[in-house]
Amino acid sequence: MDRIRIVGGNPLNGTIPISGAKNAALPLMIASLLTDRTVTLENLPRLADVSLLVRILSHHGVDYSIDGRRQGEEQDAGQTVHMTAREIVDTVAPYELVSRMRASFWVVAPLLARCGEARVSLPGGCAIGTRPVDLLLMAMERLGASIEIDAGYVVAKAPKGLRGAEINFPKVTVGGTHVALMAAALAQGTTVLHNAAREPEVLDLTDLLVKMGAKIRGAGQSTIEIDGVARLGGAKHRVLPDRIEAGTYAMAAAMTGGDVFLQGARAEHLQAALDILIQTGTQIDASDEGLRIRRDGGAILPVDVATAPFPGFPTDLQAQFMALMTRANGVSRITETIFENRFMHVQELARFGARIKLDGDSAIVEGRRVLKGAPVMATDLRASVSLVIAALAAEGESMVQRVYHLDRGFEALERKLGRCGADIERLSSGG
Ligand code: UD1
Numbered sequence: 501m502d503r504i505r506i507v508g509g510n511p512l513n514g515t516i517p518i519s520g521a522k523n524a525a526l527p528l529m530i531a532s533l534l535t536d537r538t539v540t541l542e543n544l545p546r547l548a549d550v551s552l553l554v555r556i557l558s559h560h561g562v563d564y565s566i567d568g569r570r571q572g573e574e575q576d577a578g579q580t581v582h583m584t585a586r587e588i589v590d591t592v593a594p595y596e597l598v599s600r601m602r603a604s605f606w607v608v609a610p611l612l613a614r615c616g617e618a619r620v621s622l623p624g625g626c627a628i629g630t631r632p633v634d635l636l637l638m639a640m641e642r643l644g645a646s647i648e649i650d651a652g653y654v655v656a657k658a659p660k661g662l663r664g665a666e667i668n669f670p671k672v673t674v675g676g677t678h679v680a681l682m683a684a685a686l687a688q689g690t691t692v693l694h695n696a697a698r699e700p701e702v703l704d705l706t707d708l709l710v711k712m713g714a715k716i717r718g719a720g721q722s723t724i725e726i727d728g729v730a731r732l733g734g735a736k737h738r739v740l741p742d743r744i745e746a747g748t749y750a751m752a753a754a755m756t757g758g759d760v761f762l763q764g765a766r767a768e769h770l771q772a773a774l775d776i777l778i779q780t781g782t783q784i785d786a787s788d789e790g791l792r793i794r795r796d797g798g799a800i801l802p803v804d805v806a807t808a809p810f811p812g813f814p815t816d817l818q819a820q821f822m823a824l825m826t827r828a829n830g831v832s833r834i835t836e837t838i839f840e841n842r843f844m845h846v847q848e849l850a851r852f853g854a855r856i857k858l859d860g861d862s863a864i865v866e867g868r869r870v871l872k873g874a875p876v877m878a879t880d881l882r883a884s885v886s887l888v889i890a891a892l893a894a895e896g897e898s899m900v901q902r903v904y905h906l907d908r909g910f911e912a913l914e915r916k917l918g919r920c921g922a923d924i925e926r927l928s929s930g931g
Contacts, residue, residue, distance in 0.1 A: 501901070501902065501903070501904070501929055502903040502904070502926055502927065502928055502929060503899050503900060503901055503903060503926070503927045504888065504899070504900040504903050504906070504913075504914060504924060504925070504926050504927070505897065505898070505899055505900075505924070505925050505926075505927055506873070506888065506891040506892060506894075506897070506898045506899075506900065506922070506923065506924045507873070507896065507897050507898075507923040507924075508756075508871070508873055508891055508892050508893050508894040508895060508896065508897075508898065508923075509756075509893070509894075509895060509923075510756065510892070510921045510922055510923055511756045511757045511758030511797075511921065512749075512752060512753045512756050512757075512758040512759075512760050512892070512917070512920040512921055512922060513758045513759050513760065513920055513921050514760060514761070514919055514920035514921065515760070515761045515763050515919075515920075516749050516760060516761070516762055516763065516916045516917075516919075516920060517574070517576050517763045517764060517916070518741045518742055518745055518746045518749075518762055518763060518764040518765045518790070519543075519545040519546075519547075519576070519578060519741070519742050519745055519911040519912075520543035520544050520545045520578045520738075520739035520740070520741065520742060521545070521700075521701060521704070521739060521740050521741060521742035521743065521744070521745075522545055522547055522549055522550070522742060522744075522908075522909050523603075523674075523699075523701045523742075523744070523816075524700070524701040524704040524705070524739050524740050524742075525541070525544050525545060525547075525550055525553075525739050526549065526550075526553055526601075526603040526604075526606075527603070527606060527678040527682075527701065527704075527705045528541055528704065528705060528708050528737060528739060529541065529544075529550070529553050529554070529557060529581075529583065530553070530557070530603075530604075530606050530607055530609075530610060530678075530682070531610065531682055531705060531708055531709060531712070532557065532562055532583035532584070532585055533557065533560060533562065533585045533588065533607060533610035533611060533614065534585075534610045534613065534614060534682060534685065534686060534709075534712065534732050535585065535712060535731070535732040535733055535734060536584070536585060536586050536587070537584065537732075537733045537734030538582050538583065538584045538734040539582075539583050539584070539708070539712070539734055539735055539736075539737070540580065540581070540582045540583075540734075540735070540736040540737070541580070541581050541583070541736075541737055541738075541739060542578060542580045542736070542737070542738040542739065543577075543578030543579075543580075543738045543739040543741075544578050544579045544580070544581050544739055545578060545579075545739070545742065545911045546578075546579060546911050546912070547907065547908060547909060547910075547911055548904065548907045548908045549601055549603075549908045549909065552597075552600060552601055552604075553601065553603075553604060554581070555597070556593070556597045556598075556601070556604045556607070557583065557585075557607075559590060559593075559594075559597065560585065560588055560589065560590050560591070560593070560607065560611065561585055561586070561587050561588050561589035561590065562583050562584065562585045563583070563584045563585075563586065564581055564582060564583045564584075565581070565582050566579055566580070566581050566582075567579065567580040567581075567582075576911070576912060576915075576916075578739065584734075588611065588614060588615050591611045591615050591617050591618050591619060592618075592619045592620075592653075593605070593607050593608070593611075593618070593619070593620040593621055594621055595621035595652060595653075597621075598620060598621040598622070598623050599621065599623065601623075602623040603675065604623070605620055605621075605622070605623040605633060605636070605675075606636075606675060606678055606679050606682070607620060608620045608636070608640065608654060608656055608679065609636075609640070609678075609679040609680075609682040609683040610682050610683075610686075611656075612640060612645055612656045612657075612658055612662065612683060613658075613661075613662055613682065613683045613685070613686035613687065614686060616657065616658050616659045616660075616661060617655075617656065617657045617658070617659070618654075618655075618656045619650075619653050619654070619655050619656075620653065620654050620656070621652060621653050621654075622649075622652055622653070622654060633654070633675075635669055635670070635671065635673050635676040636673070636675055636676050636679045637654065637656075638667075638676075639667050639669075639676055639679055639680040639683070640656055640662075640679070640683060642665040642666070642667045643658070643662040643663060643664070643665055643667075643680075643683050643684060643687050643691065644658055644660075644661075644662050644663040644665070644687075645657060645658040645662065646658070661686075661687070661688055662683055662684070662686065662687035662688070662728070663687055663688050663689055664684060664687045664688060664689030664690040664691040664726070664727075664728055665687075665691055666691075666692045666694070667680055667691065667692070667693050667694065668694045668695060669693070669694065669695040669696065670695070671695075672695060672696075672697050672698075672722075672809040673697060674697045674699050674701065674702060674809075676697070677693065677696045677697040677702050677724075678702065678705055680693050680696075681693070681702070681705060681706060681709060681716070681724070681726065682705075682709070684726040684728060685709050685712075685714040685716070685726060685728060685729065685732060686728055686729065686730075686731075686732065687726075687728035688728050689727075689728055690725060690726065690727050690728070691725070691726045691728065692723065692724070692725050692726075693723065693724040693725075693726070694722070694723055695722055696721070696722050696723065696724045697809060697810065698720055698721065698722060698809070698810050698811065699809070699810040700740060700743060700769045700810065701740070702719075702720070703719055703720040704737075704739065704740045706719035706720070706724075707719070707737065708735060708737040709732070711735035711736070711737060712732040712733055712734070712735045713729055713731070713732050713733045714726065714729060714732060715727035715728075715729060740766075740769075741764045741765055741766060741769075743765070743766070743769040743770045743814070744814065744816045744817060744882075744909075745909075745910060745911075746762045746764075746765035746766075746769075746770060746791065747770050747773045747814070747816075747817045747820065748817065748820050748885050748889070748910070749762055749793075749916070749917075750762060750765075750770075750773070750774070750777060750782070750784075750791065750793045751777070751817070751820040751821060751823065751824045751889055752820075752888075752889045752892055752917070753782075753793040753794070753795065754777055754780060754782040754793065754795050754800065754824055755800070755823065755824050755827060755889050755890075755892060755893045756892050756893050756922075757795045757796065757797045758794070758795070758920070758921070759792070759793075759794045760792070760793050760794075760920055761790055761791070761792050761793075762790050762791045762792075762793065763789065763790045764789075764790050765790045765791040767784075767786035767791060770791075771811060772808075772811055772812050772813045772814070773813055773814065773817050773821075774786075774791075776803050776805055776813060776821070777793075779801060779803045780800050780801050780802075780803050780824065780828065781795065781798055781799060781800060781801045782794070782795045783795065783796075799828075799829045800824065800825075800827050800828040800829065800867070801828060801829065801830070802825060802828035802829065802830035802831055802832035802865075802867055803825075803828075803832055804832055804833045804834070804835075805818070805821055805832070805833075805834050805835070806834075806835035806836075806837055807835065807836050807837050807838050808837060808838075809838070815836060815837075815838040815839055815842065816882050817882070818834060818836055818842065818882070819842075819845040819882045819883045819885070819886035820882065820885060820886045820889055821834065822834050822845065822846070822849065822856070822863060822865060822886060823845075823849060823854075823886040823887070823889040823890040824889065825865040825867055826849055826852070826854035826855075826856070826865055826867060826868070826871060826890060827867055827868070827871065827893060828865070828867030829867055830867055831864060831865065831866050831867065832864075832865045832867065833862050833863070833864050833865075834862065834863045834865060835861055835862040835863075836861050836862075836863075837861065840861075843858060843863055844878075844879045844880065844883050845878065845882075845883035845886045845887065846858060846863055848876045848877065848878060848883070848887055849886065849887070849890055851874040851875075851876050852871040852872060852873070852874050852876070852890050852891070852894050852898070853868070853870065853871050853872045853874075853894075854868070854871060854890070855868060870895060871890055871893060871894035871895065872894055872895050872896060873891060873894045873895060873896035873897045873898040874894070874898055875898070875899045875901065876890075876891070876898060876899070876900055876901065877900075877901040877902050878900070878901075878902055878905050879902075879905075880905060881905050881906070881908050881909040881910075882909075883905075884900065884902065884903075884905040884906050885906060885909075885910060885913075887900050888900060888906070888913070888917075888924075892917070892922055892924075903926065914926050
């Protein structure tokens with residue numbers, strides 16, 4: 501298994517190109533199942549989750565081709581993938597595939613909407629507490645599907661097609677909103693989603709669906725209306741930049757000090773996190789080209805944070821922010837309101853010498869000035885990158901194990917950080 505070796509202490513200086521967003525790429529790719537025409541996605545990140553989803557979708561009958569590198573194109577430029585589901589050959593999504601990536605459960609919506617049936621394994625994925633799918637199933641049921649659970653599989657049926665309905669989400673759910681949008685796009689009549697997720701990735705999916713011919717009003721708001729259409733067509737769409745990747749590197753630069761330009765990052769997707777970073781003493785300049793993040797070596801100020809659905813502070817940046825707070829000159833409280841048990845990074849951060857106490861859904865971080873390099877291991881995607889951030893600022897050498905978590909969500913991490921002066925290298929198995 502690969503490991504990443506980091507010798508901490510170098511400030512980050514330079515430009516980091518921000519890749520296409522993983523959490524947008526996945527639903528956009530799944531939406532290709534809704535039509536027999538070609539959906540072309542540009543700026544897809546080169547990530548293990550994207551490659552795996554391509555394989556999963558091809559199992560259902562999606563043909564795909566990937567454009568090669570073009571003249572003058574940077575090594576890190578996103579990929580262009582053409583996806584065509586001329587015919588759905590299999591409406592079963594097996595356990596072996598869905599258990600490897602939670603989001604692939606979302607295929608239930610296009611399969612059901614287009615074929616009138618789907619048999620999809622209950623998901624696996626990141627080990628961050630219990631992550632139920634009850635609200636996704638509620639949405640399908642409201643649209644007229646019958647749902648049964650059989651031997652670990654969700655069996656969804658709507659032989660006469662889906663029908664528009666009012667769907668009230670008791671809790672904001674990104675996956676639930678994606679699934680409801682895709683299913684309602686091909687339902688008969690009008691669907692109204694209440695308390696829909698407003699994450700930029702939801703808006704990106706809506707944009708693609710509209711290009712495919714869907715009739716959607718209120719995109720990006722918490723009430724969305726969808727008039728179903730009989731068929732959707734092909735479209736071309738560019739995946740939006742990854743706000744979580746951008747926020748992660750912003751925290752890394754705040755942690756090490758230095759001056760980093762996050763090329764392509766958009767402030768409006770990250771405002772809550774940027775506001776918090778400013779309070780920690782980090783300087784931020786936003787422009788149409790990206791975000792410049794600077795800290796000149798002055799103290800990192802402690803700030804309390806609570807995660808919340810967009811436009812609040814993202815749960816996917818909670819672990820990274822905690823790493824930053826371990827070096828603040830005071831005590832901060834970090835409260836996780838979205839996922840239970842999303843504090844698995846705490847015990848690993850402690851290995852660097854961080855002082856963190858858990859108090860229900862909060863972590864109390866007693867900042868201290870010096871972290872010491874250590875061997876560490878992570879259990880999920882965002883937790884593992886928080887360890888990388890801590891290691892960049894720790895004295896001496898750290899070894900981050902289980903790098904496959906990082907490869908699921910961070911494209912060319914060691915190259916991007918290495919170019920900005922970090923002492924970081926990947927050691928391949930046995931290396
Ligand atoms: C997506 C993101 C993930 C992010 C999360 C919250 C992708 C691929 N993943 O995950 O990175 O951390 O949004 O921003 O886009 N819930 C239920 N029942 C359900 C569905 C969800 O109770 O049927 C709960 C969850 O347990 C959680 C909350 O709702 O407490 C939000 O989850 P949700 O927004 O659905 O997360 P995902 O879409 O899985």
